Amino acid sequence: MEKDYKEAYEQEKYKSTYLAGRVAELEDQVDDLQFKLDRIKNNPVWKASAPFRRCMHFCIRQADRVKNCGSLSGVIAKMKYKANERKAMCYYGTESFPDDAERERQKNTVFDRMVKVSVLTPLWNTPENFLREMIESVQAQTYQNWELCLADGSDDAHAYVGEICREYAAKDSRVVYRKLEKNGGIAENTNRCLEMATGEFVAPFDHDDLLHPSVLYEYVKVINEKNADYIYCDEATFKNGDVNQMITMHFKPDYAIDNLRANNYICHFSMFDRRLLEGTELYRTKFDGSQDHDMILRLTDKAKNVVHVPKLLYYWRQHAGSVSSGVQAKPYVVESARGAVADHLRRHGFSNFKITSTRAFETIFKITYEIIGEPKISIIIPNKDHVEDLRRCISSIMEKSTYDNYEIIVVENNSETREIFAYYEELANNPAVKIIPYKGDFNYSAINNLGVSYASGDYVLLLNNDIQIITVNWM
Numbered sequence: 001m002e003k004d005y006k007e008a009y010e011q012e013k014y015k016s017t018y019l020a021g022r023v024a025e026l027e028d029q030v031d032d033l034q035f036k037l038d039r040i041k042n043n044p045v046w047k048a049s050a051p052f053r054r055c056m057h058f059c060i061r062q063a064d065r066v067k068n069c070g071s072l073s074g075v076i077a078k079m080k081y082k083a084n085e086r087k088a089m090c091y092y093g094t095e096s097f098p099d100d101a102e103r104e105r106q107k108n109t110v111f112d113r114m115v116k117v118s119v120l121t122p123l124w125n126t127p128e129n130f131l132r133e134m135i136e137s138v139q140a141q142t143y144q145n146w147e148l149c150l151a152d153g154s155d156d157a158h159a160y161v162g163e164i165c166r167e168y169a170a171k172d173s174r175v176v177y178r179k180l181e182k183n184g185g186i187a188e189n190t191n192r193c194l195e196m197a198t199g200e201f202v203a204p205f206d207h208d209d210l211l212h213p214s215v216l217y218e219y220v221k222v223i224n225e226k227n228a229d230y231i232y233c234d235e236a237t238f239k240n241g242d243v244n245q246m247i248t249m250h251f252k253p254d255y256a257i258d259n260l261r262a263n264n265y266i267c268h269f270s271m272f273d274r275r276l277l278e279g280t281e282l283y284r285t286k287f288d289g290s291q292d293h294d295m296i297l298r299l300t301d302k303a304k305n306v307v308h309v310p311k312l313l314y315y316w317r318q319h320a321g322s323v324s325s326g327v328q329a330k331p332y333v334v335e336s337a338r339g340a341v342a343d344h345l346r347r348h349g350f351s352n353f354k355i356t357s358t359r360a361f362e363t364i365f366k367i368t369y370e371i372i373g374e375p376k377i378s379i380i381i382p383n384k385d386h387v388e389d390l391r392r393c394i395s396s397i398m399e400k401s402t403y404d405n406y407e408i409i410v411v412e413n414n415s416e417t418r419e420i421f422a423y424y425e426e427l428a429n430n431p432a433v434k435i436i437p438y439k440g441d442f443n444y445s446a447i448n449n450l451g452v453s454y455a456s457g458d459y460v461l462l463l464n465n466d467i468q469i470i471t472v473n474w475m
Contacts, residue, residue: 028356092236092312093244097213098142106142106217111224116145117216117271118199120282122189123152123207126161129241130208130317135168135175138205143216147174147199151192153183187283187291194282202282203271204292210243211269212313219271219309228307229273230300232266235314243315255306261341263364264293266300269314276302287340289333290363294340301347337363377406377475378457381465382438382447384413387420389466394427396469403475406461408433411451413442 098106119138123131138148154161165177176196180189190204201223205211215233222228237247252265259265270292276299283291300306338355345353345367352370357363379397383390394408412435415421427433436454438447452460461475 089236089246089249090244092249093238093242093246096312103142103213106214107144109217111220113220113224114145115201115220115223116147116199117143117201117203117220118194118197118274119146119148119203119205120190120193120197121148121150121205121207122186122193123150123154123161123165124183124186124189125154125158126207128160128164131161131164133210133241134205134207135165137210137213139168139172139175140213141211141216142214143220145220146216147176147197149193149196150175150177151180151189151196152178153180153185153189155183185285185288187285187288190283190291191281191285194277197274200274201271202274202277203269204282204295205269206316208317208319209268210315210317212311212315214311215269215313216271218311218313222307222309226305226307228305229276230303230306231271231309232306233269233309233311233313235268235316236312237316237318239318241317247318249312251310251312252308254308255300257300260297260300261344261365262367263361264290264296264337266296267292268316270296270299272299272303287336287343290337290340293337293363294343297340297344301344334362338365341365341367374405375458376456377403377459377461378452378455379406379408379461379463380411380448380451380455381408381463382411382413382444382451383415383420383465384442385415385417385420386465387417387423390420391423393463393465393467393469394433396467400469400472401475402472406432406475407455407457409451409454410435411447412437413447414438 121134126134135148138146150165152161152165162177162179165175169175169177178192178196180192183189184192193204194202201219203216203219218233219228219231222231232252234249234251236243236249239245239247250265250267253259280298280302283295285291287294334357338357341355342353350369354368356366356368358366381390381393390410394410397406397408410424410427410433412424424435427435434454436451438450440446448462
């Protein structure tokens, strides 16, 4: 009999978990449909009317700003902000390049490890101006011990690519060129570049982008100072062939594996110790389009010291057909990225996970992991008065949550109103809720620490009293 009850309980528990997941999926679908509805503007009629709408909205905004500010001060403030933004972009562009004196200093710096860097660039029908600017951005490096390995998969109609490369190689022995028998795609062509490389460190570089003159110097510097074996920097996208015309500036966080799984925030410009490639490939062709994400996940796994250089040292050109202009240019990228992340998770022992695109961007993922066991969660909520906020918060936890192994610890911080103490009396009837009084002057850290000292859960969840839960599987 007891066995039957246990089996029935486990079945009901499974159903509950399954239904909670389905509800969450449906909520996500509703959000996604709403998002797609909002993007109706992509239809041709909407696009055709865009200039008129922009003009109308601009006029409305200016009128509102004048109305709200009572003067033109709001408009002037906005103009100043835009001017400062343009100034900042320029500061991170050519104005950040070393002057003659600094260039000489960097050029003449002798490090303990003057590592040779192999810059790997696969070519395919590269426009002439992109090609020349790319090569010259490598030649402009203040650090001199490099080689540029060019593997050319261009078709016969773009024979000029080879002619230009041979022209540069004839004048600079550090430029190494090979014409490939056939175009193998980004991943395969870059692997052919690696076959040409003789450097201790390797740095993949796109054929239509540009390097800051100091990037290799900065990278070799952290190799010497921090014994880095995998290095990356901040980057910007630019337009119209001018690095000062930036569209976005991407200031990246330091190495964080959970962030990297969900989002290839490292992207460009990676440089790494060639020994990290032992026993593995540089790029795997099955992940063409997201070969960088796959490579970064594999090599940072093996690296002993991943170092982020917090300087904007890479310029990603936006043009038709470039991924920087949107994954719509290469729709296969999304599936390729999802596959790379799934492969990485399986290597780390995860199973039954789910990878879905977010509304932020199609290749920024939400990863849903399988929950192992039923660990207890201790929710700590500091509170002083604010009875309506606290009631809304706790009610939403109890009504929305499908995960039921939790406790709520309210840390009472010198409240004064009768209403809050009356609510505490209501909560006293709920065994899942504890009210812990805190004595003394306000100290947020001490209040939370006191709450945690009473916690019996496997996990601690810190929550403000003005939070309202809106998603059923939030825990």
